[in-house]
C-alpha cells in the first residue's frame with residue numbers, strides 16, 4: 519500500500535531503490551542429528567536467506583524517513599544496501615552521494631579515550647583531519663561526557679558510547695545519513711536532543727533514514743515511514759498512517 523501522494527511538497531530525488539533483492543548465503547552447521555541409517559541428516563550446508571524481496575521507493579531531499587518492521591524484517595539489510603556495503607542479488611540502488619551510516623562503532627577502539635575516538639570516528643566517516651579538529655569541541659559538548667572524554671571508551675556505559683557515536687556522526691551536515699537504532703540506548707533527554715539535531719540536518723537539505731523500534735522516536739522525527747515485513751515493503755506513507763497500520767497487526 520503506497521500513500522506517497524499524500525505527503526507534502528517534494529525536493530529533488532536523492533535515493534532511488536529499484537526492485538532490490540538481497541540474498542545472504544550462510545553455512546548452516548545443522549544439528550548433529552543422524553537419520554536412521556546413521557548418516558548426518560541434511561541440515562548442513564549452504565543455505566540462502568532471501569532478506570529483501572523486491573523493495574522499491576524514492577527518497578527526496580529534506581526528508582526524514584522512518585524504517586520500521588519486526589525483528590529480521592530486513593531493515594538493517596536495506597540500510598547496508600543503501601551504503602553499498604551489501605551488494606544486491608538483483609535490482610539497484612541509485613544515490614546522489616554516498617550515504618553515511620551512523621555506525622562508526624566498528625571503527626572506534628575501546629582502549630582509546632573518547633577524545634582519540636572522536637578523531638578516529640570522524641576520519642572513518644570521511645571528515646578531513648582539519649574538519650575533525652574544528653568539530654571536536656562541539657562533539658564533546660553535544661555528547662556531554664564531561665571529564666570522561668579523556669578516559670578509555672571501554673569504561674563507558676552503552677548509553678555513553680551511543681552518545682559519543684551519535685555526536686561524532688551528527689557533528690557535520692550529511693547529504694544522506696542513516697541512523698540504525700542509535701537513539702534507543704541514550705536516555706530520554708539525550709534522545710530529545712538527538713531528535714532535534716536529526717530534524718536540523720534534514721531541514722538543511724539532508725535526507726535521513728532512521729531505523730528504530732521506538733515508535734515515539736519515529737513519530738517525533740519522521741514525516742514519512744517505510745514498513746518492511748519479511749523482506750517486502752508493506753507500506754510507505756505518512757508516519758501516523760503507517761505506524762497505525764503496523765501497530766494494528768501487532769495486537
Ligand SMILES: Nc1ncnc2c1ncn2[C@@H]1O[C@H](COP(=O)(O)OP(=O)(O)OP(=O)(O)O)[C@@H](O)[C@H]1O
Pocket residue numbers: 542543544567569587588589590591592593594595596
Ligand atoms: N550477515 C548475514 N548473514 C546471513 N543472514 C543474515 C545476515 N544479516 C541478516 N541476515 C538475515 O536477513 C534477514 C533480515 O535481517 P536484518 O538484520 O536486515 O533485519 P532487521 O529488520 O534489521 O532486524 P532487527 O530489527 O532484529 O535488527 C534475517 O532473516 C537475518 O537472519
